[in-house]
Amino acid sequence: MSTIAATSRPSWRAGLRAGLPYALAGFLLSLSFGVLAREAGLSAVAAIAMSAIVFAGSAQFAAISIIAAGGGLGAAVAAAALMNSRFLPMGIALAPSLPGGALKRAAQGQTVVDASWAMAARGDGTYDRWFLFGASAIQYVTWVGGTVAGALGGDLLGDPQRLGLDAIFPTFFLALLLGELRDRRARPVAALGALIALALVPVAPPGVPVLAASVAALAGLRRTGST
Amino acid sequence: MTSAATWALIGACAAVTAAIKAAGPVALGGRDLPGWFTRVIALMAPTLLAALVCVSALAHGDRLAVGSDTAGVAIAGVVLWRGGSVVAGVAVAVAVTAALRAL
Numbered sequence: 001m002s003t004i005a006a007t008s009r010p011s012w013r014a015g016l017r018a019g020l021p022y023a024l025a026g027f028l029l030s031l032s033f034g035v036l037a038r039e040a041g042l043s044a045v046a047a048i049a050m051s052a053i054v055f056a057g058s059a060q061f062a063a064i065s066i067i068a069a070g071g072g073l074g075a076a077v078a079a080a081a082l083m084n085s086r087f088l089p090m091g092i093a094l095a096p097s098l099p100g101g102a103l104k105r106a107a108q109g110q111t112v113v114d115a116s117w118a119m120a121a122r123g124d125g126t127y128d129r130w131f132l133f134g135a136s137a138i139q140y141v142t143w144v145g146g147t148v149a150g151a152l153g154g155d156l157l158g159d160p161q162r163l164g165l166d167a168i169f170p171t172f173f174l175a176l177l178l179g180e181l182r183d184r185r186a187r188p189v190a191a192l193g194a195l196i197a198l199a200l201v202p203v204a205p206p207g208v209p210v211l212a213a214s215v216a217a218l219a220g221l222r223r224t225g226s227t
Numbered sequence: 228m229t230s231a232a233t234w235a236l237i238g239a240c241a242a243v244t245a246a247i248k249a250a251g252p253v254a255l256g257g258r259d260l261p262g263w264f265t266r267v268i269a270l271m272a273p274t275l276l277a278a279l280v281c282v283s284a285l286a287h288g289d290r291l292a293v294g295s296d297t298a299g300v301a302i303a304g305v306v307l308w309r310g311g312s313v314v315a316g317v318a319v320a321v322a323v324t325a326a327l328r329a330l
Contacts, residue, residue, distance in 0.1 A: 091251025
């Protein structure tokens with residue numbers, strides 16, 4: 001890591017360490033993705049390539065489950081885009097902590113994944129970017145590795161539903177959520193977001209309920225005083 | 228799905244993801260943001276995560292239903308809340324879900 005200055009190396013290492021549990025859970029999650037993608041008709045190479053290039057769990061699951069249900073290409077891509085829309089506010093929050101020109105900032109923005117972004121927050125509105133890079137790097141390795149295992153070895157595993165692999169995805173995000181809820185002020189807002197999303201599930205296209213829940217965060221506008 | 232359609236799907240998903248991840252940093256990099264903005268952003272993660280967890284544990288297509296996976300995730304939540312690791316939580320979720328489905 002000769003490109004990393006001495007001051008950023010501890011952050012990078014701390015990121016790798018903090019990312020490890022999520023990387024291990026991510027391995028199982030992407031393994032279940034690999035199995036699901038093969039069932040949806042993707043070749044093993046295509047499933048692995050998707051994880052390597054897209055590297056966004058919820059978007060990949062959303063797109064593939066629409067394809068598996070017989071939906072069209074446009075609907076699948078739209079669902080992936082809506083699922084990923086949460087990276088927009090995450091990227092906005094991260095923006096002031098990223099140095100460099102537009103191209104360099106755009107490249108650094110690609111490292112945002114949920115767990116890394118949440119853990120890299122210093123709590124004062126700024127982010128430790130090398131921590132973010134480290135936490136994402138280790139998750140990338142296991143994300144692709146898990147997809148390889150699922151896409152090539154899925155036939156040996158059997159039915160992912162019967163094995164309970166579909167419970168991995170919500171549990172992964174629940175672990176992140178519980179970390180966020182240590183801040184008491186976040187609790188009522190998170191509850192409101194969940195209610196909005198659940199209320200929209202029966203009527204809105206996939207992906208929209210989660211996106212719409214973000215309006216609950218506007219409660220932050222009302223709080224006066226220092227942060 | 229044809230091979231061409233598969234690769235179109237992967238290419239489109241990759242392009243959309245990259246564009247969304249780049250948008251914030253490119254548009255807002257290096258600027259100081261007002262306090263109200265920072266407060267809203269700080270609440271964005273718990274809000275989106277709560278929505279994502281509830282939808283993925285309770286929604287099956289456009290229906291809401293409590294299933295074996297819901298129970299597995301809920302029990303994993305207790306493990307996580309009491310200080311268990313992510314890996315322990317995932318293991319419990321999978322085991323409980325699979326056990327309930329095997330009944």
